[in-house]
Amino acid sequence: MRILSRIAAVLAVVVLGLTLGGSPARANLEVCPQVSTNAEGFRIWVCAEDTWVTQSDGSVLLHVYSGAKFEVSSTSANRCKITAYAALRRPGYADWKTATTTNVCTYALQPENRGWSYSYPHTITGTAATSLNVYVCMDLYYGTSTTSGWQRCVNSGWHNRSA
Numbered sequence: 001m002r003i004l005s006r007i008a009a010v011l012a013v014v015v016l017g018l019t020l021g022g023s024p025a026r027a028n029l030e031v032c033p034q035v036s037t038n039a040e041g042f043r044i045w046v047c048a049e050d051t052w053v054t055q056s057d058g059s060v061l062l063h064v065y066s067g068a069k070f071e072v073s074s075t076s077a078n079r080c081k082i083t084a085y086a087a088l089r090r091p092g093y094a095d096w097k098t099a100t101t102t103n104v105c106t107y108a109l110q111p112e113n114r115g116w117s118y119s120y121p122h123t124i125t126g127t128a129a130t131s132l133n134v135y136v137c138m139d140l141y142y143g144t145s146t147t148s149g150w151q152r153c154v155n156s157g158w159h160n161r162s163a
Helices: 002-020
Strands: 025-030 034-037 042-052 060-070 081-091 100-102 115-127 132-140 152-153
Touching: 034 132, 034 152, 042 081, 042 115, 042 132, 042 152, 060 081, 060 132, 100 132
Parallel strands: none
Antiparallel strands: 025 042, 034 042, 042 060, 060 115, 081 100, 081 132, 132 152
């Protein structure tokens, strides 16, 4: 039975590698500034990250991520949304941007999950861009309100891709 488990694990890794294709480039940039400190000194972080993957055919895929981390008593919010997009640039062309997407980050707010960093995928797109700036905004909601009670935004700053 142990041999079958090992074979299954190896096959899963091989299939995953064939499915994903390409070779991942290093993350171009991960920016995780502390965006808030409450009266007790507990902190909240919002992250912007991009990763480039070169496919076997030479094309390049851009992966855009956001991240969230809350210290134990940093906020009394009970819901969280995190929104991100990337502004893209290539010499000789007008700047453009990816679609803006939103993820729910409420899981990171739960007491048992505080203190850990959580990453949220936003966009995977083929692009000929040579530089980019990732924009991320976090909204916190309190009680039953449908209106954000707190928002902080960060961006990675313009930087060149690595792939």
